[in-house]
Amino acid sequence: MREIYFDNSATTALSEAAKNAMRQAMEVFGNPSSLHARGNAAKELLEDARRRVGVTLGVRHAAPEELVFTSCGTEADQLAIFGTAYAKERRRGGVIVTTDSEHPAVENAMRRLEGQGFTVVRIPTRGGVLNFAEFEKALAKKPFLVSMMAVNNETGARYDVGRAFALAKEQNPDTVTHTDAVQAYLKGELNARRWMVDLVSVSAHKIHGPKGVGALLISPEARKRRDLIPVMPGGGQESGMRSGTENIVGIAGFAAAAEEEFSRLASNVEKMQTLSAKVEQLLGSLPVRVNKPAGARAPHIVSVTLPGVRSETMLHALSARGIYLSNGSACSSHSAKPSGSLLAFGLSPAEAETTVRVSFSAENTEEEVEIFAAALSEELNRLVRVKNFRA
Numbered sequence: 001m002r003e004i005y006f007d008n009s010a011t012t013a014l015s016e017a018a019k020n021a022m023r024q025a026m027e028v029f030g031n032p033s034s035l036h037a038r039g040n041a042a043k044e045l046l047e048d049a050r051r052r053v054g055v056t057l058g059v060r061h062a063a064p065e066e067l068v069f070t071s072c073g074t075e076a077d078q079l080a081i082f083g084t085a086y087a088k089e090r091r092r093g094g095v096i097v098t099t100d101s102e103h104p105a106v107e108n109a110m111r112r113l114e115g116q117g118f119t120v121v122r123i124p125t126r127g128g129v130l131n132f133a134e135f136e137k138a139l140a141k142k143p144f145l146v147s148m149m150a151v152n153n154e155t156g157a158r159y160d161v162g163r164a165f166a167l168a169k170e171q172n173p174d175t176v177t178h179t180d181a182v183q184a185y186l187k188g189e190l191n192a193r194r195w196m197v198d199l200v201s202v203s204a205h206k207i208h209g210p211k212g213v214g215a216l217l218i219s220p221e222a223r224k225r226r227d228l229i230p231v232m233p234g235g236g237q238e239s240g241m242r243s244g245t246e247n248i249v250g251i252a253g254f255a256a257a258a259e260e261e262f263s264r265l266a267s268n269v270e271k272m273q274t275l276s277a278k279v280e281q282l283l284g285s286l287p288v289r290v291n292k293p294a295g296a297r298a299p300h301i302v303s304v305t306l307p308g309v310r311s312e313t314m315l316h317a318l319s320a321r322g323i324y325l326s327n328g329s330a331c332s333s334h335s336a337k338p339s340g341s342l343l344a345f346g347l348s349p350a351e352a353e354t355t356v357r358v359s360f361s362a363e364n365t366e367e368e369v370e371i372f373a374a375a376l377s378e379e380l381n382r383l384v385r386v387k388n389f390r391a
Contacts, residue, residue, distance in 0.1 A: 003322040004368045008206075009153055009183060009301055009359035010326050014253070015208035021256035022210065025249045032246055033237060042248050049255035056262040057200065057217050058191055065223055065239035068216045069251055073182040073203030074105040076216040079242065080178045080199040081109045083228040084145050085118060093117040095143040097135070097168075099159070101125045101344035102149055106180055110147075123148075126346050128157025128293025135164055143168070145176045150184035154341040154357055156301030157293035158184070162195040169196050176227045182206055182214075186261040187298050188269055198222040204250065208361070209257035213250035216241075268362035272299035275360045275369055282373035286380065291345060291355070302358040305347065309383045311356045317379045323372055325356050 005013070025045060030038030032046045050069070054062025070076045085091055098110055100122040110120045121138040124131040130148070146168045148161045165177040178199040184190055185202040192200050200217040204210055218241075222228060234243025261268065279302055280290050291303040306314055311327035318325060327339075338352035347355065358372070 001322040002371075003324070004364075004372055005324050006358045006360065006364065006368075006372065007324050007326045008361040008364075009357065011205045011211065012208045012361055013363070014210060015257050015260055017260045018209050018253035018257040022249050022253040025252035028248060032248065033235065045248060045252060046246055049251045052255040052259050053215060054217075056186065056258045057202070058193060059217065062217075063239075065241070066218055066220070068218065068238045068241045069246055069254075070214040070216060070242055071212055071247070073180070073201050073206075073214040075242075076201035076203070076214045077103075077105040077178075077180050078109055079216050079231055080201060080228070081106065081113070081145070081147060082231045083241075084176045084178070084199070085113055086231070087227055087229045088144075091144045093119070095119045095121060095138075095141045096145045096147065097121045097123065097138045097141075097143045098147045099123050099125050099130065099149065099344075101152055101155075101157075101341040102147075103153055103180055103182070106147060106149065107340065125152070125157065125159065125344050127295075128152065128155050128159075128297070128345055129295045130159050130161075130164060132163070132167075136167065139168060139171045142172065143175060145178065147178040147180070149180040149182075150190070151181075151187065151298040151301075152293075152341055152345075153183045153301070154339060155291055155293055155303045155345050156183075156298045157345070158188070158296040158298050160295070161197065162191075165196040174225060176222060183298060183301070186258065186265060186268075187272070187300055188265075192217060192219065198227065204254035204257060207257050207261045210250045210253040213247055213254045215254070264362070269299050271362045272360045272364075275364055275366065276300070276302050278366050278369045279358055279373065282369065283376070286373070286377055288376075288380070291342075291347070293345075300360045303342075303345075303355060304358060305351050305355045306380065307354075307384065309354055309380065311354055313383060314356060314376075314379060317383065318372075318375060321375050321379075323375055325358055327356055 028042050030042040032042040050062050050067050054067050114120050123135045151158050161179050168175045177197045179197050180201050182203045186207045198219040204213040230241050287307045289305045338349040342352040
């Protein structure tokens with residue numbers, strides 16, 4: 001049975017470049033903190049990878065204190081949020097501004113801080129657009145941190161974080177700005193300097209790199225102001241910001257995948273835009289609704305609400321045919337609650353429970369989109385008939 005993988009926002013297949021880099025790195029078994037030749041070889045590989053990943057984030061010569069490798073995007077988010085909140089005593093109980101549609105990695109961190117006395121203001125994102133009237137009101141509360149995702153992982157909405165961060169810095173240059181860029185990374189422009197962002201979280205396994213590796217980009221200004229402290233103390237690796245022996249094999253795969261994706265960024269984006277347009281065109285004849293953001297959208301994510309068929313039911317039906325989608329964030333796919341991101345977008349709880357996500361990589365084809373659309377049409381006819389018969 002031919003398999004069609006349309007769940008690339010959850011994770012991507014390892015690229016050949018990443019696999020080859022990881023195989024070679026397996027032979028470099030020294031600890032990069034050791035001072036002998038084996039350790040030096042590992043250290044050289046680590047710093048070469050840091051430089052290469054830094055280039056893809058707009059940093060020509062990333063220093064160890066500027067690009068910190070983590071175990072994943074979630075850890076990068078946690079370091080950014082908790083590291084900022086705990087860095088200075090005067091921030092205790094202060095105000096943080098975020099959105100109402102963040103990934104659980106950010107939202108659950110915010111909830112913990114609220115439990116510790118911090119005030120968290122969530123900006124509405126109905127229709128996939130930041131509510132700037134509410135954001136400007138929130139800035140009047142003098143937040144010490146503004147944390148907003150660049151691309152929503154369920155709807156593909158691209159938030160105007162550049163405008164938001166510029167407003168925040170205009171109000172107070174010392175406000176720390178953070179973006180969870182896991183879904184935006186190498187899916188379009190990601191310019192930390194132009195966006196006036198201090199902290200950027202990214203992940204390897206969304207760009208055909210390995211799972212278990214992420215990174216946090218830290219601006220020179222944030223370092224100078226000492227805006228961040230480590231949340232995992234230990235041996236002092238990664239310039240003291242993230243202790244624990246570095247995952248050299250994973251980091252090597254991360255660098256190789258990032259470099260390859262960066263080299264063909266424009267063509268990849270164009271390809272994914274074509275696929276998104278194709279699926280919208282084909283689904284236009286079906287009794288489904290594509291949840292289009294009112295503003296900009298990332299090229300690789302299409303959110304689709306089905307007519308009264310639960311997303312889990314459709315996912316299982318398509319999976320039996322070798323077609324793989326998701327019903328939202330893989331990190332919260334087992335939750336019994338409707339997706340907070342979809343509710344924030346404007347869907348009702350019932351609609352959220354009947355919504356699926358199609359997410360592409362540049363490796364997908366238009367033929368696969370055609371097969372998927374035909375299969376979806378057939379399964380809709382079958383499942384709706386079954387449902388009506390049982391009713």
